[in-house]
Amino acid sequence: MFPICLGKNILINFKKTLTVICLIGFLNFGCLGAAANSGPIEKIIIEGNQRIEALTIQSYLLLRVGESFDRQLMNQTLKSLYATGYFSDVAVTRVSNSLLVKVVENPVINRIAFEGNLRLEDKVLEPEISLKPRVVYSRTRVQKAVKRIIDVYRANGRFGAIVTPKIITRPQNRIDLVFEIQEGPLTKIANIRFIGNKNFDDEDLRGVILTKESRWYRFLSSSDNYDPGRMKADQSLIRDFYLSKGYADFEVISSVAELTPDKKAFFLTFSIKEGERYKFGKINVNNGVPEVKNEELLPLVEAKTGGWFDNTVIKGTAEAIEKAVSTRGYAFVRVRPELNKRAKSKEVDVSFLVKEGNRVFVDRINIQGNVRTADSVIRREFKLVEGDAFNSAKLAQSRQKIQDLNFFNKVTIKNKRGSTPDKVEVDLEVEEKSTGSLNFGVGYGTDAGPLIDLTLRERNLLGKGQNLSLTTQLAASKTAFSLSFTEPYFRGRDVAAGFDLFHIERDRQDVSSYDLKNTGAGVRTSFSLSEEVRQSWEYGYTVTDITKVAANASSLIKAQEGTRQISELGHVIVHDTRDSKLSPTIGNKVSMSNDLAGLGGDVSYFRNDLSGTNYYTPFKDWLIASHLRLGHILGISEDVQIPERFFLGGSTLRGFAQGGVGPRDKTTLDALGGEFIYNGYVETSMPIGLPADFAIRGRLFSDFGGVTGVSPSNANVVDNNTPRVSIGMGLGWVSPFGPVSLDFAHPVKKEDLDEEEKLRFNIGTRF
Secondary structure, three states: OHHHHHHHHHHHHHHHHHHHHHHHHHHHHHHHHHHHHOOEOOEEEEEOOOOOOHHHHHOOOOOOOOOEOOHHHHHHHHHHHHHOOOEEEEEEEEEOOEEEEEEEEOOEEEEEEEEOOOOOOHHHHHHHOOOOOOOEOOHHHHHHHHHHHHHHHHHOOOOOOEEEEEEEEEOOOEEEEEEEEEOOOOOEEEEEEEEOOOOOOHHHHHOOOOOOOOOHHHOOOOOOEOOHHHHHHHHHHHHHHHHHOOOOOOEEEEEEEEEOOOOOEEEEEEEEEOOOOOEEEEEEEEEOOOOOOHHHHHHHOOOOOOOEOOHHHHHHHHHHHHHHHHOOOOOOEEEEEEEEEEOOOOEEEEEEEEEEOOOOEEEEEEEEOOOOOOHHHHHOOOOOOOOOEOOHHHHHHHHHHHHHOOOEEEEEEEEEEOOOOOEEEEEEEEEEOOOEEEEEEEEEEOOOEEEEEEEEEEEEEOOOOEEEEEEEEEEOOEEEEEEEEEEOOHHHOOEEEEEEEEEEEEEOHHHHOOEEEEEEEEEEEEEEOOOOEEEEEEEEEEEEEEEOOOOOOOHHHHOOOEEEEEEEEEEEEEEEOOOOOOOOOOEEEEEEEEEEEEEEEOOOEEEEEEEEEEEEOOOOOOEEEEEEEEEEEEEOOOOOOHHHOEOEOEOOEOEEOOOOEOOEEOOOOOEOOEOEEEEEEEEEEEEOOOOHHHOEEEEEEEEEEEEEOOOOOOOOEEOOOOOEEEEEEEEEEEEOOEEEEEEEEEEEEOOOOOOEEOEEEEEEEEO
16 A cells, blocks of 8 residues: 555656646746847838838837837837828738838829719819828728718708719829719608698798708709708798797707608608797886986887787897997997796786996907908908907998998808907808809890890909909990999008999980990099998090981981090989898988089080989888989080980880980981989889799889970970879899899880880899
8 A cells, every 4th residue: 555655646746846847937938038028129120111201100100229029019000000091001020129010002192083973063072072182092081082972962962872982003003083973863852741730831831941842943943952951940940930920839849851762852840839829918128227218218119018929029129229229339238138928828028138238349350151252351341340349239230231242142240258258259150152243134125126235243353352344235226345343442441443444336326316436434432421421533534426417317416416525523422221232121322423524525514413212111021112313414605415415214214215205306206315304213022922932023113204405406306394104013033043134114104206115124144
C-alpha cells in the first residue's frame, strides 16, 4: 500500500509543478509581449496616397514617432482617416518598429450630370446638393445628395421620384457622377375632407385653406400639389376662420396626409373640434397711460357687447389703440387683450390693457431672404435704425414701404430679445419676386385698328433698386421708342433722379390729317416734403415736327405745319394717403402738375393739371375707386400748338377712341384737341364667384369727360363741351405669365362726330 500511495503523491506533485511552470511561462510571455507592444514607434510609413500629401495624412494620425504602439489608438486612427471622406479603404498595421498606413484614395469628381430631369432643370438641382466638380467623392455625400434631390421633387409635388447615382470611371482616379432620375407623375391632392365640422360644410372650409383639390383649371397653379409646410399653414387658417365666426374653443385635433399606393395622389383629412359659439360680453379699456383719456380710445373699439365673438376684431382694435397712443409720443406702449370666457353664458369678456412699456432700443436689424436685392436698398426704407428707440408704428410703416418697393412677394418682420433686456433685435425676412417685366399689349379701335405695345422694364436693376424701362410701340398709327432710368436714392439721399430719351412718330392722318414726330430728352428729380407729400421738378427739351399735312386738312392744322423746339420746366406735387401704393384699399391720391414752356425754344405756354383718386372698401374683397381730372393750357403770346392740347379717349375715356371726342373740323373731321379737359370714372372691382386661386376679378365702370376750347377758331370748328359718358365691364386676371385685362365699354352719351372704341385687351409677362 505504501508504494502505491507514494506513487500517487509523486504524480500529484508533478502535475502541480507543471501547472506552476506553465503559468510562469505564460506570464513571462505576456510580459515580453507587453514589453514589445509598448516599444517606441521608430518610423511612420504612408503608402497608396497619390493626391493627398503624407503630411496631411499624418495630421489625422493619433500616433507619433517615439510613442509606444497602442492598439486602441491604432483603431481610433483608422476611424479618423475614414471620417475624412478622402479614402475608400484604410489599413493601419505594425511592421517591426514601424507604423504602416495604407490608403486607397477616393476618386475626384470630374463632372456632375443629371439625366431624366425634364420638369426640373439642372440649374434648379445643382444648388441643392453639396457635391461639386473637383470635390473628393464620398459615398455618404452622394447618399445625402440623392436624399436632397428626392426632397426637392417632393416639394414640387412628385413623391414617386426615384434617383439612382451612377459612376463613370475616368483616368487619373477621376469619375463622372450621374444622377439618373425617374421623376414620376405629379402627386396631386385627390380629396380634402374634414371631420367634426357641423356648422360649416367641407366646401366652405376648402375655400379657407391654401391647399386645393386637383382640378383641370389648376394646371398653372401648384396649390393642388401636396406641401407639408402649406398644410401646417392651413391649420392656422382654419383656426383663424373659426375664431372669426365666434367659436372661441375651436381646435384642430390633427391633420393627416395619406399617399395612395401608386404614389399619384394624396388624401388629406383635417380632424377638428368646433366647440360652442360665443358672443362678446363686457368690453372695456384698462388704460394705464394717464395722459391719454379713455374717451379717446373707446371709439377705436370695434367689438360690441352682444355681437358674435371675432378674434380679428380684437386684433384690429389692439393695433388701432397701439397706433393711436404711439402717435401721441408713447413709443413703447403695449396693448394686450385679456379674454375671459364664460362657458355657461357663452360670452367672452374682453379687456384691452394699455400700458407704457419699458424703454427699448433697436439693437440690430437682421435682413434675410434677399438674394438679388442689396441690404442697403432695404435698410434705407426703414424708419428705424440701430440705436433708435423702438417704435411699433414706425416699424409697421417701414414694412409697408418695403412692400411698396414691389420687389418682394412677402415681407415679414419679427422681434426678439437683444443683447440686453432693454434692447430688441428686428428680424426682417423677404421673399423676392420677379422685378423684370416684358409687357405685350394689344388694343383695337374701330378707326385706329390693331396696335402692339412692347415694354421691357426692370424695377430693381442689379439689385440696387434702380428702375430701367425700354418701350417700343408699333401700330398702324404710331411708332415710339423710349428709354427711361431712375435712381431712387441719388448719392445716398432720399432724392430720386433720372432721365428720359424718346422718339415718337404718330400717324394722325385718320384723326387730324397730319403726321407728328417728337424727339427729345429730359432730366428729373423728386424728394419728400413730408410723410404724405412728395415734390418733383423736371426739365425737358423736345423737337416737334408736324409733317405730311393733307391737302384737304383743316386750315387750323395747315397753319401749324413745320418744326418747333419746346424748352419746358415742369413741377409736380403729390399728396398720397393710400394704405398701399400697389394694392390700395382705402385712402386717396391727389396730384397737381404745372408746366412752363418758353425758357428757350420757340413755343410758350403755361399748363396746369389737377387730378385725384379715392379708394374705398365697402365689403370684403370689394373696391370702389373714383377719379377726377381737370386740366388747362394757356398760350403765352401765341396760340397753343395742336400737339400740346388735350386729347381724350382710349384708356382715359373707355368706349371712345383715342382723340375720339372734343373739338373737330366739321368739314375734314380732323380732331383739333382742346385747351380745357375734364374727365373721370367710378369703378367697382369685385370677385365674380370663381375659386380664389383663379385670381380673376370683375369690374363695372362708368367713365365721363369732355374736351373743349380751341384758339384760334372759325366757323368750321365744332366745339361741343357737353360731357360724354360710357358704361362698361371688364375682367382682370393675374395669370402666372403676367396680368391680363379685357374691357368692353359702350358710350351712352356721345355726339355725332365722336369716334368709338368698344373693346380693349392687354396681356403682359414677367421675368
